[in-house]
């Protein structure tokens with residue numbers, strides 16, 4: 500559990516909350532000091548190459564690759580996406596549910612396909628992102644603008660404030676998991692196999708794809724696509740959208756991001772109640788593939804101790820800090836008034 504620090508700028512776990520509707524006592528700030536940006540040229544060159552190669556891969560995806568390769572790339576996108584959303588994000592960074600070892604093993608394999616650093620490093624950065632949101636201790640501080648929060652943060656050295664405050668963050672629970680320790684120890688080898696070698700070799704040997712198509716479509720195009728989708732949560736979903744739960748923070752409800760990011764764009768809700776395994780209110784499951792994935796594993800018992808937030812707390816928070824944009828998700832929404840329900844025309848009604 501993270502220590503309750505007086506300088507936190509966002510709740511990370513439920514224990515950080517100080518008000519009955521689970522907020523911090525202080526109003527969040529936005530802050531970014533001037534500091535010379537020390538460019539990391541290795542990353543700039545690698546990301547520039549990756550994106551040029553991914554454009555070529557996108558062309559091959561549409562006009563050259565076999566359909567099996569395109570389907571394979573799509574499946575890899577969903578698998579690597581879940582390795583981030585259900586794995587590094589909801590399970591490891593937020594501890595919003597628990598998973599038995601077979602599910603943790605599946606998630607760590609999916610996570611390795613995504614090549615966004617080991618799950619331990621990802622979860623550590625992400626805890627900092629929530630706890631010190633929109634300040635210099637947030638790795639992708641959106642106060643610095645869209646480009647920085649999208650990719651720019653990976654092209655410069657980390658801010659000293661992030662390193663300083665990061666020392667106080669408890670990540671012992673992550674190191675306690677032998678599966679995560681194994682992934683971190685052999686990360687370079689496992690990532691090379693999972694993200695680049697297997698996605699290239701499988702199409703060539705299984706359905707006679709060319710090396711060029713396999714490498715540029717299933718490896719590079721797919722990798723760059725899921726990277727940008729993940730980054731959109733940090734950039735677009737910290738900039739555009741409604742704020743029905745807390746109007747004092749940047750994160751917003753962004754439906755387009757949710758569609759591509761397997762349900763991770765309900766970002767105003769998520770920063771308000773980060774320990775909720777759904778990262779959204781009930782009713783958004785249609786666009787929340789990750790929640791359905793976790794629900795499936797909860798049914799067979801591999802996912803358990805799923806945390807969520809009571810209707811009453813959500814309603815109180817919406818009233819106190821929301822921007823008034825809280826919409827009904829449909830019939831049965833807790834804010835659906837009795838008058839409206841009584842006035843609705845119902846064809847062949849049968850209450851059960």
Ligand SMILES: [Zn+2]
Pocket residue numbers: 628732733737750766770
């Ligand atoms: Zn965020």
Ligand SMILES: [Zn+2]
Pocket residue numbers: 588592593625629769773
């Ligand atoms: Zn989060």
